Amino acid sequence: MPVRNLDSRTDRRGALRLLRLLLAVSVALPLVLFAGIGWRERWEAQDEAERNSSKNALILHEHVLKVFDTMSQVLDRVDEHIHGRSWREIAESEPLHRYLKTLEGELEQIGAIGLTDPDGFVRNSSLVFPARNSYIGDRADFREQREQDSGLLIAGPVVDPTSGKPSFGISRRRSSPGGPDGSFDGMIAAIVDPDYFASFYRRIIGTEGESIALIRDDGAMLMRFPTLDPTRPNATLPTLPADRGLRAEIRRQPDEGIFRTGNSIVQGLERVFAYKRVGAFPIYVVYGLDGTQVTRSWWRNMALDAAFVAPATLALALLAWLAYSRAASESAAVRRWAEEVRNRERLEEALRQSQKMEALGQLTGGVAHDFNNLLTAALANLHLLARHLPTDGQRFLAGARTALERAEKLTRQLLSFSRQDAVNPTVVDLGDSLRRMSDLLERSIRADIVLEWDIAPVPMAVAIDQVQLEMAVLNLVLNARDAMPGGGRIRIAAAPGPEPRTARIEVSDSGAGMPPDVMARAFDPFFTTKGVGKGTGLGLSMVYGFARQSGGNATIDSRPGEGTHVCIDLPLTDAQLEEPAPVPAAPVADIRPLRILVVEDNPLVLMATVEGLAQEGFSVETAEDGVTALALLETDRNFDLVVSDVVMPGGVSGIDLARHIREHWPQLRVLLASGYSPESLATMGADTASVLAKPFTPDQLAARIRSLTRTGPDGGAADGIRSAR
Numbered sequence: 001m002p003v004r005n006l007d008s009r010t011d012r013r014g015a016l017r018l019l020r021l022l023l024a025v026s027v028a029l030p031l032v033l034f035a036g037i038g039w040r041e042r043w044e045a046q047d048e049a050e051r052n053s054s055k056n057a058l059i060l061h062e063h064v065l066k067v068f069d070t071m072s073q074v075l076d077r078v079d080e081h082i083h084g085r086s087w088r089e090i091a092e093s094e095p096l097h098r099y100l101k102t103l104e105g106e107l108e109q110i111g112a113i114g115l116t117d118p119d120g121f122v123r124n125s126s127l128v129f130p131a132r133n134s135y136i137g138d139r140a141d142f143r144e145q146r147e148q149d150s151g152l153l154i155a156g157p158v159v160d161p162t163s164g165k166p167s168f169g170i171s172r173r174r175s176s177p178g179g180p181d182g183s184f185d186g187m188i189a190a191i192v193d194p195d196y197f198a199s200f201y202r203r204i205i206g207t208e209g210e211s212i213a214l215i216r217d218d219g220a221m222l223m224r225f226p227t228l229d230p231t232r233p234n235a236t237l238p239t240l241p242a243d244r245g246l247r248a249e250i251r252r253q254p255d256e257g258i259f260r261t262g263n264s265i266v267q268g269l270e271r272v273f274a275y276k277r278v279g280a281f282p283i284y285v286v287y288g289l290d291g292t293q294v295t296r297s298w299w300r301n302m303a304l305d306a307a308f309v310a311p312a313t314l315a316l317a318l319l320a321w322l323a324y325s326r327a328a329s330e331s332a333a334v335r336r337w338a339e340e341v342r343n344r345e346r347l348e349e350a351l352r353q354s355q356k357m358e359a360l361g362q363l364t365g366g367v368a369h370d371f372n373n374l375l376t377a378a379l380a381n382l383h384l385l386a387r388h389l390p391t392d393g394q395r396f397l398a399g400a401r402t403a404l405e406r407a408e409k410l411t412r413q414l415l416s417f418s419r420q421d422a423v424n425p426t427v428v429d430l431g432d433s434l435r436r437m438s439d440l441l442e443r444s445i446r447a448d449i450v451l452e453w454d455i456a457p458v459p460m461a462v463a464i465d466q467v468q469l470e471m472a473v474l475n476l477v478l479n480a481r482d483a484m485p486g487g488g489r490i491r492i493a494a495a496p497g498p499e500p501r502t503a504r505i506e507v508s509d510s511g512a513g514m515p516p517d518v519m520a521r522a523f524d525p526f527f528t529t530k531g532v533g534k535g536t537g538l539g540l541s542m543v544y545g546f547a548r549q550s551g552g553n554a555t556i557d558s559r560p561g562e563g564t565h566v567c568i569d570l571p572l573t574d575a576q577l578e579e580p581a582p583v584p585a586a587p588v589a590d591i592r593p594l595r596i597l598v599v600e601d602n603p604l605v606l607m608a609t610v611e612g613l614a615q616e617g618f619s620v621e622t623a624e625d626g627v628t629a630l631a632l633l634e635t636d637r638n639f640d641l642v643v644s645d646v647v648m649p650g651g652v653s654g655i656d657l658a659r660h661i662r663e664h665w666p667q668l669r670v671l672l673a674s675g676y677s678p679e680s681l682a683t684m685g686a687d688t689a690s691v692l693a694k695p696f697t698p699d700q701l702a703a704r705i706r707s708l709t710r711t712g713p714d715g716g717a718a719d720g721i722r723s724a725r
Contacts, residue, residue, distance in 0.1 A: 041301055049294045050258050053274035056204060057256070057287045060212060061276040062340045063200060064285050067109050067192070068278060069344070071170045072152050074103055075188050078113065079175050087186065090115055091123040091131065100126035111167060111193035115174075116142065117186045141171050145187050149173050154283055156222040157237050158191060166237055167194040168214070168222035194223055201225040209290025215240065215275075217282040219247050228266070240265060246273055250284065260291070381608045425550070427575045428469075430460040430494055430503050437470055441477050441492075448487030451477075456495035460503040463573045468546045475539035476507040476566055483511030483564065497569050502552070505568040514558040522556050543568065594709060595619045599629040599644035599657065600673075609643070612698020618705070626652025630660060637665055640709055643701070646674040669708050673701075 081099060082090055090096060100113045104126040114125040120137020124130075136142050141155030156168025171189035176182035201212050205225070214222040219240040228236075240247050249259040256276040264271045270291030275284045434455055445451060473492070480490045488510040497504035514522065523544040540556075543566070547554035551571045558564040596618045600606040606622060613620045621639070623629035627650045629642070642661060646654040658670040673692050692704050 045294050045297055045301075049272055049289055050274065053272055053287050053289055054256075054258065057274040057276045057285060059204065059337055059340075060201075060285045060287060061278055062337055062344075064214065064283070065279045065281075066340055066344055067196075068152070068170070068281055068283075070107060070109065071190055071192070072172075074107065074110065074113070075152070075170070075172050075190060078103070078115070078188050079172070082115065083175065087117045087123055090117075091133075093124065094129050096124055097126065097129035097131075100124065109192055109196040111191040113188075113190045115186065115188055118146070118184050123186075141169065141189070142187055145171060145173050146184050152281070154216060154222070154281060155189075156216075157220065165194045166223055166227070167192050197223065198225055209293040211288040213286045213288070215246075215284045215286055217250075217284065222283070224266075238266060246275065246286070250275065262291075264288075381604075425463045425465055427461055427463050427573055427577050428466060429577060430462050430505070430570070431455045431457075433466060433469060434473065434492065434494055434505070437473060440470070441474065444474065444477055445481050445490065446487070449481060449484060450489045452489060452491040454491065454493040454495075458496065460494065460496065461573050461575065461577060462503055462550070462570045463575060464550045464570060465546070468542075468549075472543045472546045472568065473505070473507065475543055479539055480507065480509035480511060480564065483509055483513075488563075499569065501572045502569050503572055505570070506565065508563060508565040510563045513560045513562050513564055515560055519556060519558050522558075523554070540566075593617055593619045594640040594705065595621070595638060596705065597621050597623065597629065597632070597639045597642045599623045599626060599642065599648070599654065601625050601645060601648045605645075609698065609701065613702060613705075616698060616702035618702070625650040626654065626657040629657055633661070633665065633668075637668065639668060641669045641671060641705055643671045643673060643705070646672055671704065671708060 078100065082096065085093070096115075100115075104110045104113055110126075112125060112127055114122045114127075114131075116136060117123050120135055120142055122131050122134045122136060139155070141153050144150050145153060151172065153171050154168060155171060157166050158169050159166060169189050169191045171187050173184065174186040174188055176185040204212065211224060211226065213224040216222060219242060221237040221240065224237060242248070242251075245261060245265055246259050249257060254277065257274075259273040259275065260271075261273070262270045272289045272291055272294070273286055275286045277284055435453075438451075438453070442451060477490060477492075484490075491506070491508045493504075493506040493508075495504060496502070522540050524541065544554045547568045547570070552569045554569075555567045556564065557567075596613055598606065598609055598613070598620055600609060600622070601624055606624075610620050610622060621632070621636075623632055625648045626644070629644070630652065633639075633642075642657070644654040644657050648654060652660075654672050654674070658672060661668050661670055669690075671690050671692055673694055673696070690704075690708060692701065696704075
């Protein structure tokens with residue numbers, strides 16, 4: 001019994017010692033764990049602040065890079081829009097002002113767009129018209145662009161003229177004829193809207209003590225959000241010193257990095273900065289976080305830990321909450337970043353599609369232009385041959401001529417797609433033109449297809465080629481017919497377009513429709529889903545070329561099983577509808593045969609042209625290129641007219657020849673023969689001669705020559721380019 005009691009006391013003492021040990025451990029261990037957790041959380045808070053700052057800097061970098069890429073494309077579009085215009089035309093062009101105003105309205109990041117001539121005066125802008133000719137020749141960005149081609153130049157800080165807030169500008173040189181090494185021909189500049197950045201940055205910044213800045217590599221701060229308090233010292237945007245602080249860290253790590261300071265230059269605070277260079281631009285996006293915010297966050301976590309009896313449970317809960325908040329923040333940041341990436345990919349895809357269509361247009365235009373020379377020679381020789389064949393052989397000749405006419409139609413479709421077709425624009429009412437096509441379209445469809453019309457009863461005056469309009473609508477109707485082998489409905493509508501000063505033609509059907517991959521290539525030349533021998537693949541490409549050549553655009557929307565919907569948007573014109581031309585009086589017979597100088601490097605075309613003109617009663621001299629023609633004219637100028645090809649070897653083209661004749665012998669007329677359109681030749685500088693489109697027959701050439709020789713040297717309605725100026 002006593003032994004049992006001793007053993008019991010010994011067991012209790014051991015239990016008490018164990019309890020005391022457990023008690024000590026229960027007190028000491030939480031303190032040690034609390035201190036260890038506190039020390040660890042201190043460093044984790046700093047690391048997390050740096051990681052979040054780096055992520056925010058990455059998001060801001062993608063946003064700014066997208067803005068700069070968009071601005072670069074806008075400046076390129078403006079440069080293309082004013083290509084070939086003189087500064088006087090730019091200053092007097094109100095449509096150009098509206099175009100700049102439209103760009104400013106479509107893109108939120110643009111505050112203003114201005115065009116500055118080589119002397120430093122703003123000649124046109126998106127703000128007011130006419131421009132006030134403000135002088136900016138003393139600005140640093142203008143001087144730098146004038147001295148050398150700086151590419152896309154970021155300048156600032158400047159004041160936004162509309163809001164008066166600090167911002168920055170982006171500029172580039174206007175393209176000059178000599179390319180990047182050519183003479184300075186003015187500057188195209190845009191000012192970024194600071195409110196656009198502010199609205200985006202408000203969604204990024206969530207707490208006090210955060211800031212976002214754009215800094216140029218020379219230390220100039222272009223903008224800052226939030227803006228500095230104007231009542232405090234150093235409220236203006238500073239230039240960071242190069243030998244210390246953030247710029248010194250940038251020199252050490254030029255692409256991206258983290259920088260901590262206990263005394264920031266702008267506000268003198270402890271801050272954490274995360275920076276990243278914006279692509280290849282000399283700009284850094286900087287995200288700043290107040291260091292005291294990190295410290296306060298750590299103290300709050302420690303206070304929460306100390307307030308609970310079960311520190312382990314609280315730690316787990318806190319870690320879970322931190323993990324959730326971190327994951328949510330990261331997920332939101334990744335979603336925003338992914339959306340920016342998708343938007344950029346869509347823009348890049350649209351740009352690639354536009355470049356592909358432009359390349360295809362240039363290729364098909366060049367092929368069709370060269371093919372026109374062959375057709376000209378063939379048609380001319382057949383025309384001459386017809387005078388020597390017996391009656392029995394004429395039907396074979398007619399078959400050959402029919403084949404060549406089909407080839408000519410094919411080249412017209414190619415040139416129409418490439419926007420190099422020789423068009424004859426006239427001012428017509430769109431609704432009346434479509435109504436006159438009703439009989440033609442009704443005969444082109446089957447009996448199991450219903451043709452519906454919906455033409456708005458309002459005037460819609462457009463300047464278009466009537467023949468190309470009919471071909472475009474007919475092609476759309478025929479495509480719709482072929483897409484409905486079992487019958488269906490075709491609807492043709494015309495009404496004012498969704499954009500101001502436009503009219504829209506809509507052709508829709510209830511056919512099989514197209515999958516997305518086919519719809520994406522529908523306007524490509526030679527692309528067709530029809531069987532062999534049932535289509536050339538040029539119908540829709542001709543529709544696209546007609547719309548673009550007429551100053552508008554064509555779009556297509558289709559889904560499998562839901563039919564196809566094609567829209568053609570055309571610009572309205574204020575010109576009056578053209579009246580039928582009066583019947584010309586019978587020409588008076590020439591007293592002497594007209595003396596013609598034919599300049600052509602293609603021997604087949606030259607032989608047929610000379611023979612045809614000789615049979616038409618003209619006296620013909622020839623020259624194989626522009627250099628030979630100029631040498632001949634120096635000694636013999638007794639010609640009534642010069643007929644010249646456009647593209648010739650020897651360094652003197654037909655356009656150069658026409659310009660030289662205009663300067664030295666203004667009484668001598670020039671007729672250019674080319675597969676390019678008068679509008680295309682006008683952009684090359686052919687503003688001093690008439691144009692005859694290839695292919696042509698000798699009698700057509702003779703009729704054009706007689707028409708020109710009945711007018712003065714300055715032309716008349718027959719002068720295809722001068723009459724359009």
